[in-house]
Amino acid sequence: MKSMEDLERLKEETLQDIQLRTSSGSPRIVVGMGTCGIAAGARETMLAIIDELKVRRKFDVAITETGCVGLCAKEPIVEVQIPGQPKVVYGNVDPSRGRQIVVSHIVNHKPIDQWILNVEDNS
């Protein structure tokens, strides 16, 4: 049986965890780079995103990648997570869409609705 103190500590830790996941840190961009992503042009999308971040002088962004998520026909897939906002998953992101996502979503915090595949509210 847990004491009240244990429960309080657990609550504190969990709140810190949620804080970490949702509101702290930098915006995050994840590009799908499985075989399907690569065949669909994910490499060029990644490079366009990096270049646009450079042009906009937006250097506090964490970039990472993921493998095949089972939606090969929608590749290149790009996820954008702004701290404190729901995670947005975009599909068919060619280099030009990648640049527009950087400007609209990352810089101006306005997701581009017509390219969104899914929104995950994990806050």
Add this chain to the structure above:
Amino acid sequence: MDRIIDLSLHLLDLLQNSAHAGARNITVSVIEDQEADLLQIAVSDDGKGMNSSEQARVLDPFYTSSNSKKVGLGLPLVAQAAAMAGGSVSIDSNESGGTQVSVSYKLSHPDRQPLGDISATLVSFVAGNPLIDVVLEYKGPEGVFHLDTRQIRTEGEGQLAFIFKFEEKLRGGLSLAGYRPDRGGLFHEINGRS
């Protein structure tokens, strides 16, 4: 799936396999040997490795280590492109860790795919995998070029600043060693021109 049309894209796929195997250090070697008429691309990593039964099945498109899909096309496509250009794939892996994949092509073979933009491949890979260090060894018609991400990282530097610096050094060094992305077999050069 027909758009993996140059060897640098196959290289990116091999690098993704290493990342998926949990590698922290990857060595890429690209050798254009005009005298032996041989092009060799090798990727060596310190990932978790494969046992002999996995190694036997990696070239089967219906084998994958993933639970979320039914096919694994990366290495089969690499092997197909090599076979079409008079080359082959050899895989050497240890169950206790580490895999080396080496792909060879006949340099002058009419069906050899062009090398493609290896800088783009390495920059996008390093950008997406900030925890992995990559060493490139390139031997080209005009010299050799060696680049190690560990040697150009500096303390406290941001991820993007590092990527821009890496790209600049990479493009400069490759170009000096005689690297040309569009140099491929006859078939591809003709197609490229049309």
